[in-house]
Amino acid sequence: MSDIYRPGEIEPAIRRLWEEENAHRAESGDGERFYCLSMFPYPSGKLHMGHMRNYTISDVISRYHRMRGMRVLQPMGWDAFGLPAENAAMANGVPPAKWTRDNIEHMRGQLRQLGFAIDWERELATCDSEYYRWNQWFFLRLLERGIAYKKTGTVNWDPVDQTVLANEQVIDGCGWRTGAPVEKREIPMYYLRITDYADELLESLDDLDGWPERVRTMQANWIGKSEGAEIAFACGEDTIKVFTTRPDTLMGATFMAVAAEHPLAKRAAEDKPELAAFIAECQKGGVSEADIAVQEKKGMDTGLTAVHPLTGDELPVWVANYVLMAYGEGAIMAVPGHDERDFEFANKYGLPIRQVISLPEGREYDDRHWHDDYAAKAGQLVHSGPYDGLEWSKGFDAIVADLEKKGTGRARTQFRLRDWGISRQRYWGCPIPIIHCPDCGDVPVPEADLPVVLPEDLVPDGSGNPLNRHAEFLDTDCPKCGRAARRETDTMDTFVDSSWYFLRYTGPDNDAAMVDERADQWMPVDQYIGGIEHAILHLLYARFWTKLMRDEGLVSVGEPFKRLLTQGMVLAETYYREDASGRKVWFNPADVEVQRDGKGAILSAVLKDDGEPVEPGGIEKMAKSKNNGVDPQALVNTYGADTVRLFSMFAAPPEQSLEWSEAGVEGAWRFLKRLFAGVQAHVAEGALPGRKPEGLEGAASELRTRLHETIAKVGDDMGRRQTFNTAIAAIMEFCNELQRFEPAGEAERVLAQEAWEAVVRLIAPVTPHISEALWRQLGRDGSVFDNGWPRVDEAALERASVTVVVQVNGKVRGRVDVAPGAGQDAVHEAAMADENVARHVEGKTVRKVILVPDKLLNLVVG
RNA sequence: GCCCGGGUGGCGGAACGGUAGACGCAGUGGACUCAAAAUCCACCGCCGGCAACGGCGUGCGAGUUCGAAUCUCGCCCCGGGCACCA
Numbered sequence: 001m002s003d004i005y006r007p008g009e010i011e012p013a014i015r016r017l018w019e020e021e022n023a024h025r026a027e028s029g030d031g032e033r034f035y036c037l038s039m040f041p042y043p044s045g046k047l048h049m050g051h052m053r054n055y056t057i058s059d060v061i062s063r064y065h066r067m068r069g070m071r072v073l074q075p076m077g078w079d080a081f082g083l084p085a086e087n088a089a090m091a092n093g094v095p096p097a098k099w100t101r102d103n104i105e106h107m108r109g110q111l112r113q114l115g116f117a118i119d120w121e122r123e124l125a126t127c128d129s130e131y132y133r134w135n136q137w138f139f140l141r142l143l144e145r146g147i148a149y150k151k152t153g154t155v156n157w158d159p160v161d162q163t164v165l166a167n168e169q170v171i172d173g174c175g176w177r178t179g180a181p182v183e184k185r186e187i188p189m190y191y192l193r194i195t196d197y198a199d200e201l202l203e204s205l206d207d208l209d210g211w212p213e214r215v216r217t218m219q220a221n222w223i224g225k226s227e228g229a230e231i232a233f234a235c236g237e238d239t240i241k242v243f244t245t246r247p248d249t250l251m252g253a254t255f256m257a258v259a260a261e262h263p264l265a266k267r268a269a270e271d272k273p274e275l276a277a278f279i280a281e282c283q284k285g286g287v288s289e290a291d292i293a294v295q296e297k298k299g300m301d302t303g304l305t306a307v308h309p310l311t312g313d314e315l316p317v318w319v320a321n322y323v324l325m326a327y328g329e330g331a332i333m334a335v336p337g338h339d340e341r342d343f344e345f346a347n348k349y350g351l352p353i354r355q356v357i358s359l360p361e362g363r364e365y366d367d368r369h370w371h372d373d374y375a376a377k378a379g380q381l382v383h384s385g386p387y388d389g390l391e392w393s394k395g396f397d398a399i400v401a402d403l404e405k406k407g408t409g410r411a412r413t414q415f416r417l418r419d420w421g422i423s424r425q426r427y428w429g430c431p432i433p434i435i436h437c438p439d440c441g442d443v444p445v446p447e448a449d450l451p452v453v454l455p456e457d458l459v460p461d462g463s464g465n466p467l468n469r470h471a472e473f474l475d476t477d478c479p480k481c482g483r484a485a486r487r488e489t490d491t492m493d494t495f496v497d498s499s500w501y502f503l504r505y506t507g508p509d510n511d512a513a514m515v516d517e518r519a520d521q522w523m524p525v526d527q528y529i530g531g532i533e534h535a536i537l538h539l540l541y542a543r544f545w546t547k548l549m550r551d552e553g554l555v556s557v558g559e560p561f562k563r564l565l566t567q568g569m570v571l572a573e574t575y576y577r578e579d580a581s582g583r584k585v586w587f588n589p590a591d592v593e594v595q596r597d598g599k600g601a602i603l604s605a606v607l608k609d610d611g612e613p614v615e616p617g618g619i620e621k622m623a624k625s626k627n628n629g630v631d632p633q634a635l636v637n638t639y640g641a642d643t644v645r646l647f648s649m650f651a652a653p654p655e656q657s658l659e660w661s662e663a664g665v666e667g668a669w670r671f672l673k674r675l676f677a678g679v680q681a682h683v684a685e686g687a688l689p690g691r692k693p694e695g696l697e698g699a700a701s702e703l704r705t706r707l708h709e710t711i712a713k714v715g716d717d718m719g720r721r722q723t724f725n726t727a728i729a730a731i732m733e734f735c736n737e738l739q740r741f742e743p744a745g746e747a748e749r750v751l752a753q754e755a756w757e758a759v760v761r762l763i764a765p766v767t768p769h770i771s772e773a774l775w776r777q778l779g780r781d782g783s784v785f786d787n788g789w790p791r792v793d794e795a796a797l798e799r800a801s802v803t804v805v806v807q808v809n810g811k812v813r814g815r816v817d818v819a820p821g822a823g824q825d826a827v828h829e830a831a832m833a834d835e836n837v838a839r840h841v842e843g844k845t846v847r848k849v850i851l852v853p854d855k856l857l858n859l860v861v862g
Numbered sequence: 863g864c865c866c867g868g869g870u871g872g873c874g875g876a877a878c879g880g881u882a883g884a885c886g887c888a889g890u891g892g893a894c895u896c897a898a899a900a901u902c903c904a905c906c907g908c909c910g911g912c913a914a915c916g917g918c919g920u921g922c923g924a925g926u927u928c929g930a931a932u933c934u935c936g937c938c939c940c941g942g943g944c945a946c947c948a
Contacts (some may be wrong), residue, residue: 039948041948042947042948044948079948081948082947083946083947083948084947084948156946164946165944165946166947167944167945167946167947168946168947168948169946170946172889181892214866214867215866216865217865217866218865218866218943221864221865221866222865222943222944222945224865239936287946288945288946289863289864289942289944289945290863290864290944290945291944292863293863293864293944294863295863326945341863362889417945418945420945421945421946424946425946426946443923493946494946494947494948495945495948498948506917513902514902516945531942531948532866532867532942533942533943534943534946534948535866535943536866536943536944536945537943537944537945537948538948540945567944568867568941569941569942618940619940619941620941620942621941621942623947623948624947624948625947625948647886650874650875650885650886651875651886652874652875653875655867656867656868656875657868657942658874659865659874659940661873661874661887663873663874663887663888664873664874664875664886664887664888665887666886666887666888667885667886667887668886670886670901671886673900673901674901677901721878723876723878725874725875725876725885725886726875726876726877726884726885728885728886729875729884729885729886730884730885731878731885732885732886733884733885736885779918803881805880805881807880807881807928807929809928809929810880810928810929811929812881815881836914836915845927848928849928850880850928850929852880854882855880855881856880856929858880858928858929859928860928860929
């Protein structure tokens with residue numbers, strides 16, 4: 001082997017070795033298993049740094065556990081259905097299927113080049129009918145069980161392209177391609193009753209102690225369980241049913257508000273053109289909650305009144321754009337005195353505001369200015385007739401009890417979580433296996449006819465789903481009556497695909513069943529790694545789907561992911577230009593020349609191709625849609641996979657988001673060169689594999705202590721803390737010491753060998769190629785990944801003395817060396833012998849002494 | 863707007879209530895070289911001081927504690943999610 005580190009030679013050779021030995025196949029059999037999973041990528045074209053980081057983390061964890069003697073499964077696949085393929089098709093006329101499969105081909109090559117220990121025999125792509133047929137099969141079971149059902153839902157409608165838009169495609173309320181104002185439209189869709197599982201999804205969050213607290217909090221808030229009451233208000237012949245979390249404020253209800261889509265609003269509008277116009281006005285704009293939440297609160301009186309169930313007062317019924325049809329009952333009782341949105345609305349339209357809950361001592365209620373404590377769950381009921389003086393929660397119970405007696409209300413639990421709408425009016429997805437028969441209605445495709453295969457040669461053009469114009473797909477016979485019928489052309493949400501792929505990895509070759517007994521052998525996933533952006537939707541749906549499969553008897557686990565590492569996003573600057581129609585065209589940072597001032601702010605940015613300026617669009621997660629993904633390929637070509645892996649792990653702790661910068665990759669490269677050279681220099685004098693050094697003294701003994709401290713730290717950082725950056729820093733630090741060490745005599749050369757062997761193994765999960773090569777050079781047989789993780793020699797950790805920091809009034813004034821475990825008096829005495837410490841204590845009384853054994857002594861004087 | 867994070871030298875970051883700035887990048891000075899690259903050595907938060915050392919310093923303001931980057935409250939800025947981007 002050459003004396004100079006040449007990754008271009010080492011890396012392909014080592015990968016060939018692994019391939020020949022089939023080193024990464026996950027074996028079923030004896031021994032502890034470890035299922036390490038990373039979120040599968042959308043095949044967007046090229047690998048970007050976010051992928052690189054995600055899969056490197058996964059590989060480090062996999063290889064670490066493999067070295068600790070476990071049977072590791074690390075699979076890979078492709079989240080291959082979705083919108084970007086249709087966008088690419090519109091842009092260059094390539095069928096989504098071809099575009100997707102070409103991308104997979106390219107990205108698989110990139111992944112292989114990075115040396116990940118992936119079991120490629122289990123690879124799957126969700127656009128393959130062998131995969132998605134099970135989506136269809138399971139959907140039909142859910143339909144039978146009543147978990148899947150049909151109802152109308154609201155979508156974004158582009159009136160020019162006559163097509164449904166994704167929220168992402170609605171920009172400032174207008175269609176992204178046409179620029180036309182978007183409208184809300186009601187269409188029939190299939191839904192899954194995730195709300196049936198709301199309680200279990202919430203409760204079992206408590207058991208997920210391997211999940212980050214913030215993810216559990218986000219999911220709990222998303223599910224949003226609230227205890228309250230359902231109250232019926234009579235309104236002429238009808239009743240308006242509302243849900244409220246604050247029945248204690250019922251006496252403060254001064255008006256009612258219903259959503260624009262509420263049946264009562266529609267009815268009231270029949271003979272009121274101005275109300276009909278207002279409701280039409282509410283149909284403008286997109287459906288996303290973010291859009292709705294920021295829009296100005298508007299409303300109109302319907303002219304109807306509702307009867308207050310306790311006082312008999314007549315309350316005006318309004319239509320309000322801030323009341324959502326999808327939440328609760330699509331109607332609210334407005335208590336402007338104690339709800340911020342109602343307060344704002346009442347002030348705008350001159351509706352009465354009544355305080356019914358007392359404020360803390362000394363606070364005055366001001367009905368012109370909102371204060372957050374108006375909404376606090378605290379205080380007693382006031383201006384509430386018979387309920388006056390009751391503490392708010394007692395008032396809650398009393399009012400609910402009275403409503404129950406009258407039969408106009410009851411206590412109820414409400415979830416913010418809504419049922420999961422899975423229908424998409426798109427071509428590039430899994431077909432929903434339903435046939436529409438003019439006589440029999442919606443008929444499920446018989447199991448024997450599955451899969452319903454998606455034709456792969458269509459090219460969407462932006463004007464709706466091309467399946468609607470594809471007779472070969474569309475025209476079929478009714479399975480019930482045999483007469484001509486049409487296939488459903490909606491496809492499934494891609495979150496369906498990603499809700500169970502981790503189960504399919506355990507038995508991808510089974511063409512007779514969705515999953516088999518191997519699922520229970522590997523599940524649950526021991527470690528799941530993926531972007532924090534999936535904290536809610538994907539992870540919630542995957543948990544839900546797993547429970548559905550459990551309840552169908554297909555798997556025995558109820559929670560799919562034992563431990564979760566949420567990777568921080570890799571961010572990069574975005575650059576764009578607006579074209580003639582005002583649409584933004586995004587440019588990749590690699591194609592932009594940027595000048596910055598001393599503080600890093602952008603002074604100017606021009607496109608390299610034409611030298612013309614581009615607009616900086618801010619720093620965002622690397623994504624296809626903003627074209628700001630940085631391809632690691634150029635770096636891999638220059639430095640090799642190990643350097644890029646090392647650098648991406650060293651740059652920041654995995655959970656933290658990271659603004660992409662290449663500065664620093666040189667440091668990783670230099671470290672590997674030094675490591676390589678250090679081992680060469682050592683083995684040039686002869687390798688001494690597998691021996692334990694005896695009788696070390698002085699610097700050699702100290703070095704061995706440092707070695708075993710490093711082994712302990714790296715093990716803790718990789719296993720428990722998962723802070724790979726600090727593990728690498730500790731290895732670098734020790735290497736710096738090792739390189740300065742000049743062994744004299746055999747015992748010290750044996751120590752050097754022990755140290756190099758340990759370093760090579762400690763860094764192996766991060767830089768597997770160079771480690772594998774150096775391990776063999778050090779005279780060891782077999783793969784470094786089969787030879788175990790270095791063991792800490794507890795005896796080597798013992799030191800003759802420790803340094804204790806001495807503080808006076810919390811400020812560091814000196815350091816003293818004492819015997820390990822020295823008591824307070826002994827350390828105090830030693831500290832007073834320090835000139836600087838003595839000076840700061842002189843003439844003052846020591847009032848308190850605090851000792852942190854072997855670390856710190858604080859003398860409180862005054 | 864609502865929910866969840868984050869803010870530490872010129873830069874990426876370390877500090878797991880107990881020495882703020884480990885490790886690395888960039889920079890500066892030096893060695894080697896005809897020269898360059900590579901490599902090696904030294905310095906490297908700000909202010910004062912020849913030094914010993916002292917003061918200040920973790921987005922801003924308050925609080926808890928012997929001790930706060932770390933815990934609590936309020937504010938500012940940045941990022942993620944908000945159900946059809948994945």
